[in-house]
Amino acid sequence: MEKIPNQREIFLEKDIAEPEEQVRNREQKFIDDFVEMWGRQNLPEWESFFDKIDFNLLRDLFSELEKKCGITADRSNFIWPEKIISSEATYSNYDGKYNLIKLRAPGSIPTSPESEKKYYYERLAETYGTEEMNMLHTIVHEEAHAISKNICVGLEPSGHHKAHAKEIQSGYHNNDFGLFNEGVTEKIAREILEKYLNSSGWSNEEKELYRRNRKINPEKFTYSVEVTLVDAIIKKLAIKNKLPKDQIWNALKRGFIEGERIMENKEIVSLFKETFGRDFLTELKRLTVFARMFTGEDYEFARFNGKYKLGLKL
Ligand SMILES: [Zn+2]
Numbered sequence: 001m002e003k004i005p006n007q008r009e010i011f012l013e014k015d016i017a018e019p020e021e022q023v024r025n026r027e028q029k030f031i032d033d034f035v036e037m038w039g040r041q042n043l044p045e046w047e048s049f050f051d052k053i054d055f056n057l058l059r060d061l062f063s064e065l066e067k068k069c070g071i072t073a074d075r076s077n078f079i080w081p082e083k084i085i086s087s088e089a090t091y092s093n094y095d096g097k098y099n100l101i102k103l104r105a106p107g108s109i110p111t112s113p114e115s116e117k118k119y120y121y122e123r124l125a126e127t128y129g130t131e132e133m134n135m136l137h138t139i140v141h142e143e144a145h146a147i148s149k150n151i152c153v154g155l156e157p158s159g160h161h162k163a164h165a166k167e168i169q170s171g172y173h174n175n176d177f178g179l180f181n182e183g184v185t186e187k188i189a190r191e192i193l194e195k196y197l198n199s200s201g202w203s204n205e206e207k208e209l210y211r212r213n214r215k216i217n218p219e220k221f222t223y224s225v226e227v228t229l230v231d232a233i234i235k236k237l238a239i240k241n242k243l244p245k246d247q248i249w250n251a252l253k254r255g256f257i258e259g260e261r262i263m264e265n266k267e268i269v270s271l272f273k274e275t276f277g278r279d280f281l282t283e284l285k286r287l288t289v290f291a292r293m294f295t296g297e298d299y300e301f302a303r304f305n306g307k308y309k310l311g312l313k314l
Contacts, residue, residue: 149259
């Protein structure tokens, strides 16, 4: 019987999967080394926050989405707290090579001077409202990356506890489509977070503050430009092709979970060509989150926005 691939697959080289036990040992070694270096797996703030989070509920909410995309619970790559690490020096991300969620220190701005702390707390008050809501959002966002299709090819251990991969795919992100993938990830995260808040018994006051901020300061939230871009794409596809917006969004979620390679799918390529013009996908795939976030003004993105009249506020 052919083995059904898991949501996360690791290949030492093309078509040669890394043996499961080797994967487990390698990943555990990374955590062991991390603990040895930092003296603990997680910062106390995160440790106590995990106790407050209903991970079973969170898993169920992601399962609902996965099931709609044909992924059964046993194939899910939902991350439990034993595979979450944090330190003063980590920044939040999902690491596909070690299948870990790494978290930043709450309230920290790793690269910013102390004077920007004030700015951080001002922004926090205008968006998530509290540090805990912010922390919850971070976990949900990174879980969304983890449950998307993740593939590493050409993995080779290097140094003490580092590995390189020739090719890493995560959701739609496969060398390219970085910004688009982030938008889809965050849009999913917002939906799951909303459902979590509805059923988890989270403080009403905090929920109200967060929801009010969502309405009045939408552009101040993390990855708001990325999500607005995805929304603009959905809207235009819906209008031009006379399809319900929900149907398109569901298809995008499915592609994210299946690891759709957009450029290899002729149907998608021609749909985008007819809707947006010849070069749209080629230009979209080159947009990266890093260019936009770290170089200040991103001319590429601004140009893209103007050319396709997406109307995004940058
Ligand atoms: Zn992300």
